[in-house]
Amino acid sequence: MRLRITRFLRGLVVGFAVLTAGFVPVAMADAPSMARKQAPGYYRFMHGEFEVTVLFDGAFDVDSKLLLNATQPELRQLLAQNDIDGTVTKTAVNAWLINTGKNLVLVDGGCGALFGPKMGKLMENLKASGYTPEQVDTILLTHMHGDHIGGLVDATGKILFPNATVYANQAENDFWLSDKNAAAAKTDMLKNGFKMAQSSSAPYRDAKKWKTFRHKDEVLPGILAISIPGHTPGHTMYRLKSGELRLFIFGDVVHNYAVQFARPEVAIEFDVDPKQAVITRYKLFDYANKYQWLVAGAHLPYPGIGYIRSKGDGSYAWIPIQLLPE
Numbered sequence: 357m358r359l360r361i362t363r364f365l366r367g368l369v370v371g372f373a374v375l376t377a378g379f380v381p382v383a384m385a386d387a388p389s390m391a392r393k394q395a396p397g398y399y400r401f402m403h404g405e406f407e408v409t410v411l412f413d414g415a416f417d418v419d420s421k422l423l424l425n426a427t428q429p430e431l432r433q434l435l436a437q438n439d440i441d442g443t444v445t446k447t448a449v450n451a452w453l454i455n456t457g458k459n460l461v462l463v464d465g466g467c468g469a470l471f472g473p474k475m476g477k478l479m480e481n482l483k484a485s486g487y488t489p490e491q492v493d494t495i496l497l498t499h500m501h502g503d504h505i506g507g508l509v510d511a512t513g514k515i516l517f518p519n520a521t522v523y524a525n526q527a528e529n530d531f532w533l534s535d536k537n538a539a540a541a542k543t544d545m546l547k548n549g550f551k552m553a554q555s556s557s558a559p560y561r562d563a564k565k566w567k568t569f570r571h572k573d574e575v576l577p578g579i580l581a582i583s584i585p586g587h588t589p590g591h592t593m594y595r596l597k598s599g600e601l602r603l604f605i606f607g608d609v610v611h612n613y614a615v616q617f618a619r620p621e622v623a624i625e626f627d628v629d630p631k632q633a634v635i636t637r638y639k640l641f642d643y644a645n646k647y648q649w650l651v652a653g654a655h656l657p658y659p660g661i662g663y664i665r666s667k668g669d670g671s672y673a674w675i676p677i678q679l680l681p682e
């Protein structure tokens with residue numbers, strides 16, 4: 357009996373020791389001071405032979421007042437379904453650095469100094485990703501809006517990619533670089549658009565480092581330019597082909613992920629031709645769903661790579677890829 361009690365007591369002591377092991381008080385050091393700075397914004401993956409690095413440039417506010425073809429209550433409901441309070445959607449600006457093995461290609465240049473300190477992070481993220489601006493030899497533009505071309509120059513208008521030649525769609529070039537079109541611009545938004553496109557491209561044009569391409573030109577081996585007009589006259593999608601793999605970088609086909617997958621007919625005031633932008637969006641969503649395209653969007657939540665699936669009722673869903681180790 358005594359033996360049993362002793363065993364029981366011993367068991368209690370061991371059990372108590374196990375239970376309290378996690379609670380033994382130790383001297384706690386203060387945590388290191390907080391970084392209070394965002395981590396670098398780049399995401400890298402291999403696409404066959406291409407190394408693709410998505411570069412985060414920042415995020416701006418897009419108010420639902422800028423959206424067309426839906427009522428404000430309808431828009432607020434769609435935003436609420438995506439946990440967005442109020443009318444403002446934080447909208448990423450993504451660009452892409454592509455190492456083809458032969459060329460280092462930047463697709464779009466971000467905002468640069470045009471839209472304040474919350475934007476224009478592309479350059480620091482490009483450097484953080486292990487490259488330098490001097491190594492970029494080719495810049496491909498999806499279009500010539502300020503958030504895609506502004507980062508090609510610094511605040512004083514100086515070239516930031518000294519060894520790069522810039523390529524724009526001929527239709528894009530002809531629209532934005534026409535003084536006649538600029539003079540005819542009616543809204544401040546459009547007037548500013550012309551100013552930004554002209555000033556950001558000027559030093560490259562002056563240096564004879566500005567070239568144009570046409571629909572279906574293969575701008576570099578494996579990189580095909582496809583005109584997808586509407587948002588702008590020469591809005592361009594780039595198809596990266598490596599073996600059986602395809603990646604479609606489709607620029608500004610979507611500005612608001614919370615609204616335009618559910619309601620592709622919703623356009624935005626930034627569209628030069630909203631009607632054509634809607635036609636183009638439907639067509640691309642249809643192809644992307646049918647052929648299971650991997651797509652990359654400039655204004656999809658960073659890093660903005662994924663698939664588009666039809667829900668069968670005229671609406672679509674965005675299926676972002678998971679971030680994976682490579």
Ligand SMILES: [Zn+2]
Pocket residue numbers: 501503504608654655
């Ligand atoms: Zn844009």
